[in-house]
Amino acid sequence: MTDARGPVRVGVVGCGNVSSRYLANLAGQPAVTVAACADADPTRARALAAAHRVPAVLPVDDLLADPGLDLVLNLTPPRAHAEVSLRALAHGKHVYTEKPLATTMADGRRVLDAARARSLRVGTAPDTFLGVGARTCAELVARGAIGTPTSVAAAMMNPGPERFHPEPEFLYQEGAGPLFDIGPYYLTVLTALMGPVVRVGALGGTARAQREVLTGPRAGSTFRVETLTHINTVLEFAGGALGTLVTSFDVAATRTPHLEIHGTEGTIVAAQANSWGGPVLLKGPGTDFVEVLPGPRGSDGFMGMGLVDMAEAIRTGRPAQATGNRGLHVLEVLTAIADTARAGGGFATIGSTLETAG
Numbered sequence: 001m002t003d004a005r006g007p008v009r010v011g012v013v014g015c016g017n018v019s020s021r022y023l024a025n026l027a028g029q030p031a032v033t034v035a036a037c038a039d040a041d042p043t044r045a046r047a048l049a050a051a052h053r054v055p056a057v058l059p060v061d062d063l064l065a066d067p068g069l070d071l072v073l074n075l076t077p078p079r080a081h082a083e084v085s086l087r088a089l090a091h092g093k094h095v096y097t098e099k100p101l102a103t104t105m106a107d108g109r110r111v112l113d114a115a116r117a118r119s120l121r122v123g124t125a126p127d128t129f130l131g132v133g134a135r136t137c138a139e140l141v142a143r144g145a146i147g148t149p150t151s152v153a154a155a156m157m158n159p160g161p162e163r164f165h166p167e168p169e170f171l172y173q174e175g176a177g178p179l180f181d182i183g184p185y186y187l188t189v190l191t192a193l194m195g196p197v198v199r200v201g202a203l204g205g206t207a208r209a210q211r212e213v214l215t216g217p218r219a220g221s222t223f224r225v226e227t228l229t230h231i232n233t234v235l236e237f238a239g240g241a242l243g244t245l246v247t248s249f250d251v252a253a254t255r256t257p258h259l260e261i262h263g264t265e266g267t268i269v270a271a272q273a274n275s276w277g278g279p280v281l282l283k284g285p286g287t288d289f290v291e292v293l294p295g296p297r298g299s300d301g302f303m304g305m306g307l308v309d310m311a312e313a314i315r316t317g318r319p320a321q322a323t324g325n326r327g328l329h330v331l332e333v334l335t336a337i338a339d340t341a342r343a344g345g346g347f348a349t350i351g352s353t354l355e356t357a358g
C-alpha cells in the first residue's frame with residue numbers, strides 16, 4: 001500500500017516521444033515520485049527507465065494492477081487514452097492523461113463517470129494555462145487592462161509534425177490532426193481566459209492525401225492522411241465574446257500572431273498557447289504596445305505542472321486545476337468543430353460548461 005502522506009506514486013503508461021520530457025520535469029518534484037513505467041513495447045519502457053532511473057519496468061497489466069501505485073500517467077497516443085484510463089480507474093488508480101481526454105465524447109464521459117463512481121480523480125493535459133504567460137493574460141483581463149474582452153484571434157499553422165516526430169502517423173489519424181493535436185492547447189487557454197464556449201462554426205480541408213516521414217530511422221516512408229489538416233473555426237463564448245481559431249498542418253510559413261485578445265480599450269498579444277511562458281504584450285488606452293512579460297524563461301512553468309498540482313490536491317483534499325471536466329468541455333468543442341467541418345461546414349451548439357461537463 002502507498003503512504004497517504006508521502007509523494008503520490010506514479011506509474012507511467014506509454015514511454016514514447018513525450019515521456020522523457022515528463023520524467024525530466026517531474027524529477028525533484030516533492031509531490032510525486034515515478035515508481036514504475038510500462039509500454040506496449042517493453043524495449044521503450046526499459047529505455048525510459050534506464051535514462052531516468054525509474055525503479056520498476058512492468059508489463060502494462062501489472063502496472064495497472066500494482067497496489068503500490070496511486071496514479072497512472074497516461075502518455076499513450078490519443079486513440080488509446082480512454083482505454084488505458086478506464087483500465088487504470090478500474091484498478092483504483094487516479095489518472096492524469098495527455099490530451100485529449102479521449103477521442104470521442106462518449107469515451108470522455110465514460111472516463112469521468114468511472115472516476116466519479118470510484119471517487120477517483122482524472123486530470124488532463126494541457127497545463128499551459130497554468131503557466132505564467134496565460135496567467136499574466138488572465139490577470140490583465142481581470143483587472144480591465146483591455147476594457148471588456150470582445151474577441152480573440154488564435155492561429156497555430158505550420159507544415160506538420162513530420163518535421164520533428166519520427167513516428168508522425170498517429171498525428172494524421174482520426175482523433176489527432178491539427179485540431180485535436182494543437183486545438184486542446186488553444187481551447188484550454190481560451191476557455192480559461194474567456195469562459196466556456198457555447199457555439200462553434202467550422203470549415204475544414206485536407207491539402208494532401210499522403211505525407212512523408214521526414215526525420216528518424218523511417219525518414220522517406222509515406223503514409224495516408226486520415227484527418228482534416230486545415231480547420232477554420234469561429235467560436236462564441238458564454239459571455240458573448242467571439243473568437244476565431246485556425247489550426248493547420250498545411251501552411252508552409254506564416255506571420256499571423258498565435259493569440260490575440262481584443263477588448264473595448266486595448267489588445268493583449270500572447271505567446272503560443274502550447275508554451276508556458278511569454279512574451280505577453282499589452283496595448284492599453286493611450287499607449288503603444290509594451291512588453292508585460294518577457295519571452296520564455298526556465299521558471300515559467302513546465303509540462304507536467306498540472307500533474308504536480310493534482311498530486312498536491314489529492315494529498316490535501318483540495319480541487320485540482322487541470323481537471324477532467326475542463327478536458328471534457330474542450331473535447332466537446334473539438335468534436336463539435338471536427339464533426340461540423342467534416343459534414344461540409346456549419347454551426348453546432350455546445351452543451352457543457354467548464355463546471356458541468358461530464
Ligand SMILES: NC(=O)c1ccc[n+]([C@@H]2O[C@H](COP(=O)([O-])OP(=O)(O)OC[C@H]3O[C@@H](n4cnc5c(N)ncnc54)[C@H](O)[C@@H]3O)[C@@H](O)[C@H]2O)c1
Pocket residue numbers: 013014015016017018019038039040041044060075076077078080084098099100167170181
Ligand atoms: N511528442 C510530443 O512532443 C508531445 C507533446 C505534447 C503532448 N503529446 C501527447 O503525448 C501523448 C503521447 O505522444 P508521443 O509523441 O509520446 O507518442 P509516441 O507514439 O511517441 O509514444 C506513445 C507510446 O505509447 C505506447 N502505447 C500505445 N498504445 C499503448 C497501450 N494501449 N498501452 C501501453 N502503451 C501503449 C507506444 O508503444 C509508444 O511507445 C499523445 O497524447 C500526444 O498528443 C506529445
